[in-house]
Amino acid sequence: MAIKIYSFIFVMWILMLIGGGLVIVFVGPFTLSSGIDPIITSSIKVIIALFLIFIWLFTLTKVKNWIFKSQVKS
C-alpha cells in the first residue's frame, strides 16, 4: 500500500516539475503580433495555464481512484 502512496507523491512531484517547465519555456514567452492588446495575450496565457492545471488534476484524480479501488479490491 505504502509503495503506491509514495509513487503518488513522486508522480505529483514530477508533474509539478514538468508543469513548471512548460509554463516557463512555452507559456511565459508566448506573444501574439505587436498590434494585439497585452490583456488578450495575458488572457490566453491564463487559459493555457488553467488547461495545464486541469490536465494535472485530471491525472492525479485518475491515479487516486486507481490506488483506492485497487486497495479496496485487494
Add this chain to the structure above:
Amino acid sequence: MEEKIIAAIIVSAIAFFSIYAFTPVLIKFLQKRNITVKDVNKKGNIMIPRPGGISILLGIVASEITLYLFFPISEILAIIITSILGFSVGIIDDKKTMGGWFKPLALAFCAAPILLLGAYDSNLDFPLFGSVKIPSLYLALVVFMIPIMGNTINSIDVLNGIASGVTTIASFALAVSLFILQNYEIGISCLCLGFASLAFYKYHKFPSKIFPGDSGAVMFGATYGVIAIVGQVEVIAAVAILPAVINSFLFLSSVKKIVEHREIKNPVKHTDDFKLKSTDENHAPITLVRLLIAKKPLSEKQICNEVLKLTTFSGVLAVITAFMMGVKI
C-alpha cells in the same frame, strides 16, 4: 556568518524551550477550567485540553521577535504579523465553529502584511527551467498561499501528532533548502517554526496530552506559507508538504466543494480493538488516512508513523528540488 550562527542557536532555543516549558502549564490551566474535547479515537471518555495554539503562538512570536532584533528586515516582520493574524483566525474558529468559507476568506486577509511591507518578489522560481515574472498573478498567489497552507495543515490535524509532526519535518526540510539557496535569515526563521513544532510534538504525539486546535494548526500553516513567500521558495515548500497537499486534494476531489471538516461524513470507523478502518459509506470523502487504511485497519499510532514517513520522503524531494534550483537546462 558567525552572527548568523549565534542568532540561529539563540532563536531555535527560544522557540523550543519556551513551548517545551509553557505547554505543561497550559495543559493544567485548560484542564482546571474544563476546556477540553473528547479524543474520538480512544476507548472511553478521554478528554484532551485544547487549544494548544496559545503555547505555539508564544514560542513562534518570541523567537521571531528575537530574530528581528538580530536582523531587522521587513520579511521577518511580515512573518511575525502574519503568524499572529493566522492564530487570531484559528482561535475564533476554536471558540465558535464558523462556516466552511470563514477560514479561507479570513486567512486571505492575513496575507495583507506581506503585500503592505513589500516582503515578496514577483518572480516564481522553478527547478531546472529558471523563473517566470508574473507581477499581477503573483499578488493573487500571495493572497491564496496563506489560506491554502493554513487549511492544508488544519485538514490533516485528524490524529494525534500529525499536524505538529508534519510541520516539524516539512519546516526542517524547508530550512535546509533555504540554507542551500543561501537565504540564511529566512532559513533561520524557518528553524524557529521547526523547533516550535518539534517542542509541541512532544505533547501532541500519540497519546496526545494537548491538541493544537484550529489556532495552532492554522498558525503552523500560515507561518509556513509566509516563510515560503518571503523566502521565494514556494515550489519547494509545496513539495515538502505534499502528503498534506494530497490530503486536501483527495478531500476536495471527493467532496467537490469547500466545507468545514466537521460537516462531512466521517471517512473512518473503529474496529472492536479500536483500530481505524475505512467506512463503507460511498459518499464519505477519500482522505489520506482513508487511503492508508483502505486495505486493512491500522492503529492510530501506525497511521501517524506512516504519514510522518511520507512527509520525510517529500522532505527529501524538497531538498533535491532545492539543489535542482541551481541547475538550468
